[in-house]
Amino acid sequence: MDKVETMYVEYFHDRLEEIGEKWTNRLQLLVDEKEATDTAILKVPELKNEIKLFCSDFVKQMIFQESNNRDVQEWAGRIVGIFSSHTFSLQQSVASLTNLRQILWDVMVEFSTEHEHLIEASRLAGWGSYMNKSFDLLLHKVTVYTNQLNEEQIASQQTKITELSVPIILIAKDIGVLPLIGTIDTYRASLIQRKGIERSSELQLSYLVIDLSGVPIMDTMVANEIFQLIKMLELSGVESILTGIRPEIAQTAVQLGIDFTNVTTYAHLHQALGVVLPHS
Numbered sequence: 001m002d003k004v005e006t007m008y009v010e011y012f013h014d015r016l017e018e019i020g021e022k023w024t025n026r027l028q029l030l031v032d033e034k035e036a037t038d039t040a041i042l043k044v045p046e047l048k049n050e051i052k053l054f055c056s057d058f059v060k061q062m063i064f065q066e067s068n069n070r071d072v073q074e075w076a077g078r079i080v081g082i083f084s085s086h087t088f089s090l091q092q093s094v095a096s097l098t099n100l101r102q103i104l105w106d107v108m109v110e111f112s113t114e115h116e117h118l119i120e121a122s123r124l125a126g127w128g129s130y131m132n133k134s135f136d137l138l139l140h141k142v143t144v145y146t147n148q149l150n151e152e153q154i155a156s157q158q159t160k161i162t163e164l165s166v167p168i169i170l171i172a173k174d175i176g177v178l179p180l181i182g183t184i185d186t187y188r189a190s191l192i193q194r195k196g197i198e199r200s201s202e203l204q205l206s207y208l209v210i211d212l213s214g215v216p217i218m219d220t221m222v223a224n225e226i227f228q229l230i231k232m233l234e235l236s237g238v239e240s241i242l243t244g245i246r247p248e249i250a251q252t253a254v255q256l257g258i259d260f261t262n263v264t265t266y267a268h269l270h271q272a273l274g275v276v277l278p279h280s
Contacts (some may be wrong), residue, residue, distance in 0.1 A: 002159070004118050012059045016052050019103055026099040030092060047082055050075065055104065055130025058134065072134060078142035080149060090146045094139055101135045128274055158229050174206035175276055181214035189225035196229050200238050207242035207276045208233060211269045218252050227258050241276065243269045 054075050061071075083093045104202075108127060112119050127168070168176045178196060200208050212218075228273075230240040242265045245253075253260055266272040 003124070004115070006116065007118075008111055009059060012107060013056065015107055018056055019055055019107065020051050022103050023096070023100050026103070027096055031093060031270055044104040048084065050079055051100070054079075057102070061130075061134070063261060073141050073278075076138055077134070077145055080142055080145040084149050084215060085144065090150075093142055093146060097139060097142060098137070101131065102274050104131060140275065166192050166199065166201065168196070168199040168208070170203055170205075171273070172277060174204060175209070175273075176203055176205045176207070177209045177211060177273075178198065179211045179214065179269075182216075184218065184222045186221045193232070194226045195228045197232055197236065200233060201236065205238050207239050207241060209241045209272050209276065210245060211243045212246070212249060213246075213269065216247065218249045220252075220256055223249070223256055224252050224260050227253075227260070239264070241266065241272045242274045243267070 001210075057071055057075075079097075080093065085094075088096075105128070108124070108131070112124050157253075159230050166178065168178050176199070178192075180192070184192070196208070212226075230242075233240050239262060242260065242263055243266060244267070267276075
């Protein structure tokens with residue numbers, strides 16, 4: 001580094017604490033303006049440390065005009081992890097990093113103003129160009145990583161919803177209860193059939209009690225899916241028992257010609273359990 005570059009690095013490093021404070025204050029503004037809701041992020045010690053690490057590496061790379069994409073990607077991944085753990089949206093994350101770009105630009109302008117007799121316009125323009133390219137890459141990576149994280153969270157939530165949609169409860173060594181509650185659409189009916197078979201096999205059930213007392217209505221497709229589930233369980237060696245069949249549902253089954261006459265049924269769940277539990 002020449003004299004000017006050495007002076008700038010020292011000038012910049014002397015202001016790392018100040019940069020961290022200014023950026024935290026900008027985050028506070030996001031919170032105050034209701035653009036961010038989790039005030040706990042302002043007290044996360046890792047956050048200021050990440051800012052200092054990024055700024056320290058950033059200014060050195062800017063001096064040498066060497067973009068280190070790997071460092072930017074790694075830093076983006078870590079900052080996204082901190083933001084996401086504090087419920088920052090992509091919009092809020094981008095806004096906060098745009099603020100950081102402005103703070104770093106202000107530091108550069110302050111330095112150039114104090115030493116304008118030493119800094120050529122072309123050098124200042126080069127620094128500015130590098131800064132913009134680096135932040136463009138950073139914002140792109142933050143966007144990519146945030147979207148990936150959101151997709152993973154959605155997939156995880158969908159898995160949990162799927163499990164809750166088919167909640168087979170093991171009440172004895174080989175007896176499970178599948179309490180169905182709420183409206184069952186075509187998608188959920190198909191899910192009940194697939195997961196019902198899978199879970200019954202995993203739990204090595206001999207009996208599965210399917211309780212329909214919480215189902216207000218059942219259409220053609222749903223009734224047929226339940227019927228098919230019972231037939232497949234039978235082929236798998238699992239005896240199905242239906243409980244809580246409401247009069248409307250029974251009427252629907254009859255009108256559709258779905259034959260439940262060979263299926264053991266009880267009006268209430270406790271009646272079925274009183275019969276099967278002694279066999280466990």
